[in-house]
Amino acid sequence: MYQIGIDIGGTNIKLGLLDEALELVAHSSVPFPHTTAEDMAGTVGAGVRALLQAHGAALEAVESVGAVVPGSIDASGETVIDAHNLDFHDVPLRRLLAAQFPGIPVRIANDANGAALAELYRGAFVGCRTAVLLTLGTGLGGGIILGGRMFNGGMNHGVELGHAYLVDGGEPCTCGNRGCMESYCSATALAREGRAAMRRAPESLLWQKAGGSEAHVDARLVTDCAKAGDPAARAAFNVYVEHLSSACASVFNILDPEVLAIGGGLCGAGEFLFEPLRALVSRKCFYDTHGKIVPALLGNDAGMIGAALLGRDAEG
Ligand SMILES: [Zn+2]
Incomplete structure (x- = not known):
């Protein structure tokens, strides 16, 4: 099984595939589309499917999807309240991403919190x-x-x-x-x-x-x-x-x-x-x-x- 990590920045979106040993086995990067959040979610979905395909893995082999943004998330973990670099204000990011990955749990967080978690498991x-x-x-x-x-x-x-x-x-x-x-x-x-x-x-x-x-x-x-x-x-x-x-x-x-x-x-x-x-x-x-x-x-x-x-x- 794999875990997918998405780091959404104002220039690029980084996509990564972690295996069960928490090794980063594949990664890619797509430009951040400065259009709508819906477009961005579509870009992420397509990027992840391409990454999985290149690695010879199916979407069914994905256990969870996580995304981090440089901004604040509401207490329920659903909405990006403000991410100025992305021009995201009250964007229901978790739901938008979940629509790209039916049946797979999706979570979102602030990028600095995510980085601390990465240091805990790997750094x-x-x-x-x-x-x-x-x-x-x-x-x-x-x-x-x-x-x-x-x-x-x-x-x-x-x-x-x-x-x-x-x-x-x-x-x-x-x-x-x-x-x-x-x-x-x-x-x-x-x-x-x-x-x-x-x-x-x-x-x-x-x-x-x-x-x-x-x-x-x-x-x-x-x-x-x-x-x-x-x-x-x-x-x-x-x-x-x-x-x-x-x-x-x-x-x-x-x-x-x-x-x-x-x-x-x-x-x-x-x-x-x-x-x-x-x-x-x-x-x-x-x-x-x-x-x-x-x-x-x-x-x-x-x-x-x-x-x-x-x-x-x-x-x-
Ligand atoms: Zn201040």
């Missing part, structure tokens, strides 16, 4: 009962594993780690509030610190590499220049790590997870990020015996693998 959280994933990208996604299962909030609204307050009256956030973890700990936030540092230091390496253009400053450039020893980039990076460590320390103080994993492109910074982060978190945590901070292991496939595991999680 950094294997063997854990309590773990937290923070994915640092354009925004900040978070997923919590509690008692060995995906935790979707006490009232099933979902967890919004990215919108936990970090700085009172701070930088504006995409959610309309100010000072959220997302507005200080996302890759976008590091790029913002980098632009500010560049303005203060017009002859810096950061300034030279960006050709003096703020539009060319992203998290990766700031990190690379900081690694190269540029004082301006290093100052920006240090401010960023200080905020990220405060966020991580709060996570440890609230949930006492065995492992906190950091995902997203910034992980590529490796120990340049993790070493100072661990030192600052240890200073800020209530218990100095807190859990580990590690890079997430599954990268870009995490959402797709987690989506396929939604059926497994529901059985748990």
Whole structure:
């Protein structure tokens, strides 16, 4: 039997086939159609049938279908309330997908939650009962594993780690509030610190590499220049790590997870990020015996693998 995982993004939809050993045995990608949600469900249905056919498997061999989206899901697990990148608002996604797979259970979830589930079965959280994933990208996604299962909030609204307050009256956030973890700990936030540092230091390496253009400053450039020893980039990076460590320390103080994993492109910074982060978190945590901070292991496939595991999680 197979489990199908679907990661719906604003550019591509990733489709994956997991076997009973939870190995990803086949996968493909189709462009996200920017038309209607019904069209999108049709595209997914056709894509999955093609994937199964190429693998020599029948739809009858599919045990469950899971899909994740970068957005919020209603408490009943039926509807995408808001997924801005997909332009999905109150879309009955579960029902639309179920129509493509008659007789097969279909589940939907937020992509960061799915990624945490993938880490639990296949990645950094294997063997854990309590773990937290923070994915640092354009925004900040978070997923919590509690008692060995995906935790979707006490009232099933979902967890919004990215919108936990970090700085009172701070930088504006995409959610309309100010000072959220997302507005200080996302890759976008590091790029913002980098632009500010560049303005203060017009002859810096950061300034030279960006050709003096703020539009060319992203998290990766700031990190690379900081690694190269540029004082301006290093100052920006240090401010960023200080905020990220405060966020991580709060996570440890609230949930006492065995492992906190950091995902997203910034992980590529490796120990340049993790070493100072661990030192600052240890200073800020209530218990100095807190859990580990590690890079997430599954990268870009995490959402797709987690989506396929939604059926497994529901059985748990
Ligand atoms: Zn926010």
